[in-house]
Amino acid sequence: NRDAAAQQHLLDRRKRLLGPAYRVLYDTPFHPIRGEGVRLYDADGAEYLDVYNNVPSVGHCHPRVVEALSRQAATLNTHTRYLHETVLDYAERLLATFPDALSNVMFTCTGSEANDLAVRVARAVTGNQGFIVTANAYHGVTASVAEMSPSLGAAIRIGDHVRVVDSPDSYRLGTANVADAFTQSVQEAIDSLTRAGMKPAAILFDSVFAADGLFTDPPGFIDGAIAAVREAGGLYIADEVQAGLARPGAHMWGFERHGIVPDIATLGKPMGNGHPLAAMIARPDLLQDFGNKTRYFNTFGGNPVSAAVGLAVLDVIHDENLMGNALEVGGYLANGLRELMNRHEFIGDVRAAGLYAAVELVSDRATKTPAASLATRIVNALRDRRVLIGLCGAHGNCLKVRPPLPFTKTDADEFLGILEEVVGGLAT
Ligand code: PMP
Numbered sequence: 001n002r003d004a005a006a007q008q009h010l011l012d013r014r015k016r017l018l019g020p021a022y023r024v025l026y027d028t029p030f031h032p033i034r035g036e037g038v039r040l041y042d043a044d045g046a047e048y049l050d051v052y053n054n055v056p057s058v059g060h061c062h063p064r065v066v067e068a069l070s071r072q073a074a075t076l077n078t079h080t081r082y083l084h085e086t087v088l089d090y091a092e093r094l095l096a097t098f099p100d101a102l103s104n105v106m107f108t109c110t111g112s113e114a115n116d117l118a119v120r121v122a123r124a125v126t127g128n129q130g131f132i133v134t135a136n137a138y139h140g141v142t143a144s145v146a147e148m149s150p151s152l153g154a155a156i157r158i159g160d161h162v163r164v165v166d167s168p169d170s171y172r173l174g175t176a177n178v179a180d181a182f183t184q185s186v187q188e189a190i191d192s193l194t195r196a197g198m199k200p201a202a203i204l205f206d207s208v209f210a211a212d213g214l215f216t217d218p219p220g221f222i223d224g225a226i227a228a229v230r231e232a233g234g235l236y237i238a239d240e241v242q243a244g245l246a247r248p249g250a251h252m253w254g255f256e257r258h259g260i261v262p263d264i265a266t267l268g269k270p271m272g273n274g275h276p277l278a279a280m281i282a283r284p285d286l287l288q289d290f291g292n293k294t295r296y297f298n299t300f301g302g303n304p305v306s307a308a309v310g311l312a313v314l315d316v317i318h319d320e321n322l323m324g325n326a327l328e329v330g331g332y333l334a335n336g337l338r339e340l341m342n343r344h345e346f347i348g349d350v351r352a353a354g355l356y357a358a359v360e361l362v363s364d365r366a367t368k369t370p371a372a373s374l375a376t377r378i379v380n381a382l383r384d385r386r387v388l389i390g391l392c393g394a395h396g397n398c399l400k401v402r403p404p405l406p407f408t409k410t411d412a413d414e415f416l417g418i419l420e421e422v423v424g425g426l427a428t
Helices: 002-018 063-075 085-095 111-126 150-155 175-195 223-231 254-258 284-293 304-319 322-343 372-384 409-427
Strands: 032-036 039-042 047-050 104-108 130-134 162-165 200-206 235-239 264-267 278-282 347-352 357-364 390-392 398-401
Touching (some): 047 409, 063 304, 085 104, 085 304, 104 111, 104 284, 111 235, 111 264, 111 284, 130 175, 162 175, 175 223, 200 223, 223 235, 278 284, 322 347, 322 409, 357 372, 372 390, 372 398
Parallel strands (some): 200 235
Antiparallel strands (some): 032 039, 039 047, 264 278
């Protein structure tokens, strides 16, 4: 048919022009042309429920963000070496959401750059070379953080100065054992660095371990590992690119769940609601030392338009109580997913924190064997029913449920209803 032919044409064109390294989602690629709130629309006007996208954090094309962006773009945009109040207003407002100890911000355009900069700072201020990351981590596209991103699989060579520790898999380890297991893995990594004549510059992990499969419990389980790294002279870098900015519901930032303040936090995706805006937040003594040794210029990072956008996003989060919504609707959604687990053998575990949930599919609850192809079938079947989710976890067997923050209980009911039908259909 004509639609299929048109789609194939776009795919061919994409491959011819962009090369083979890119991947599209879903067996039938999705081609949205408009978005609003938690809904996306294709060229035929068909409506899709977005239960996946965290980048449009305050909702697709939020009018206040669009207005702020347009107004500043129509007034002035420059590189970042001139004076501008909006940038400082935004810095102040953003830093106010962090513990007092984290009182400096440096702006970038992407989470990758924020992590890359954090790596540079950690090296410069500790004088150490080693880094510790988790088994299925993703930290970005630059050469230095790609070699700290085991989730890239065979496509990447993990750096000789990088040690990879087991995911804090609460499902398989048992919640009560996560803290000890994680601490032990990290201690072994430190010992391995020592044997190679290195010390840790930092441990770097996603505050909710999203790519590893979303592991958030028990709160505080990172304590021993962080203490060990600090004892060995390294820093704690919290990657908040996915975890943070009101999504945790109970907190603004993912690390707050564990009650430990990082030395550096890196932010990205949701900050600009789609506009490329990211940042590194750090203790000022670290940046003093870094600044004494080197200088930093990022042409686009934290320009006036980005700052206006970032401010508007913070305003909307506040005015629409999106953090409270993440807590309430996230809890409601997680309960619904747990009820589904009670009815379906192949849902082995449901893990959630705020408006972020993972549903782990297994072929056998006793052995906890990952059921990746089943997970892929569910994601594609949902896409055919016009509901968008994704996958996470080392085996790609966890449904990743991560909607824009204005997701309502009605949206959750709609999602749960369709998921139940899809899952029920697969079981029979
Ligand atoms: N860290 C984490 C945890 C991420 O999920 C991502 C993006 N998927 C990045 C860093 C890199 O961010 P960006 O794509 O903006 O460079």
